[in-house]
Amino acid sequence: MPAYKRILLKLSGEALMGDDAFGINRATIVRMVEEIAEVTRLGVEVAIVIGGGNIFRGVAGGSVGMDRATADYMGMLATVMNSLALADALDKAGVVARVMSAIAIEQVVEPYVRPKALQYLEEGKVVVFAAGTGNPFFTTDTAAALRGAEIGAEIVLKATKVDGVYSADPNKDANATRYASITFDEAMARNLQVMDATAFALCRDQKLPVKVFSIFKPGALRKVVLGGDEGTLVHV
Numbered sequence: 001m002p003a004y005k006r007i008l009l010k011l012s013g014e015a016l017m018g019d020d021a022f023g024i025n026r027a028t029i030v031r032m033v034e035e036i037a038e039v040t041r042l043g044v045e046v047a048i049v050i051g052g053g054n055i056f057r058g059v060a061g062g063s064v065g066m067d068r069a070t071a072d073y074m075g076m077l078a079t080v081m082n083s084l085a086l087a088d089a090l091d092k093a094g095v096v097a098r099v100m101s102a103i104a105i106e107q108v109v110e111p112y113v114r115p116k117a118l119q120y121l122e123e124g125k126v127v128v129f130a131a132g133t134g135n136p137f138f139t140t141d142t143a144a145a146l147r148g149a150e151i152g153a154e155i156v157l158k159a160t161k162v163d164g165v166y167s168a169d170p171n172k173d174a175n176a177t178r179y180a181s182i183t184f185d186e187a188m189a190r191n192l193q194v195m196d197a198t199a200f201a202l203c204r205d206q207k208l209p210v211k212v213f214s215i216f217k218p219g220a221l222r223k224v225v226l227g228g229d230e231g232t233l234v235h236v
């Protein structure tokens, strides 16, 4: 029996590269889709936000002298590409998916319209929210918090490259220890970088819990959805 009726799944863009140096690794996206399909078969309504780190991040453009807002729009377009690839792979796996974009790009994907997104979810379709929040200077973590709150998701599931929230970045500090759970206030006070502070603050204010878990661990998504002990719960 699933613990949630409706979830917002935030997928790491960077993880889409698999073992490649850049872009979308087909085997990796197919494996992610298998896990998502399993969860939809449990009857859970699934909305997804996918990052763009495998293609472009605004901060990278800014650091080499680009106008930051322009670079951020490029980053948002990268998430549109990932969203299209994800929806295509879902479709091939027999899962009906719809992509909705926060920036106007109507020849490619339909615009984000909240009532329409809610209708799709009620119909059992997977909704992929592309182009982040549609605004520069934000991230797809914040888009996940925003859309999660808008659609009344019960939880934001952040599927990322690490298996939870640690006392420090585990990729940089071998002594970092993992929390089973942590409050939003503590995560922000400790400046833990696993999710940006804007996203944490929005989830805290909306009382929307976040679960951080590994995108690479087979079966982890299903376990989280079934309420199992996996990853780190961030809560009010």
Ligand SMILES: Nc1ncnc2c1ncn2[C@@H]1O[C@H](COP(=O)(O)OP(=O)(O)OP(=O)(O)O)[C@@H](O)[C@H]1O
Residues within 6 Å of the ligand: 011, 012, 013, 014, 015, 050, 051, 052, 053, 054, 140, 141, 159, 160, 161, 162, 164, 165, 166, 167, 168, 169, 170, 171, 192, 193, 194, 195
């Ligand atoms: N305290 C911490 N606990 C866990 N991970 C942390 C912590 N501090 C920093 N990190 C880093 O945060 C990363 C996850 O966040 P980030 O949003 O950058 O990645 P992502 O999920 O791959 O996003 P994107 O979709 O943008 O590619 C981890 O890979 C980890 O290295």
Ligand SMILES: O=c1ccn([C@@H]2O[C@H](COP(=O)(O)O)[C@@H](O)[C@H]2O)c(=O)[nH]1
Residues within 6 Å of the ligand: 013, 050, 051, 052, 053, 056, 057, 058, 059, 071, 072, 073, 074, 075, 076, 077, 078, 079, 131, 132, 133, 134, 135, 136, 137, 138, 139, 140, 141, 142, 143
């Ligand atoms: O609301 C948003 C979301 C994203 N961006 C830009 O896109 C890239 C990729 O997103 P990640 O969350 O880093 O995967 C991000 O670096 C921003 O440049 C944005 O501007 N607004």
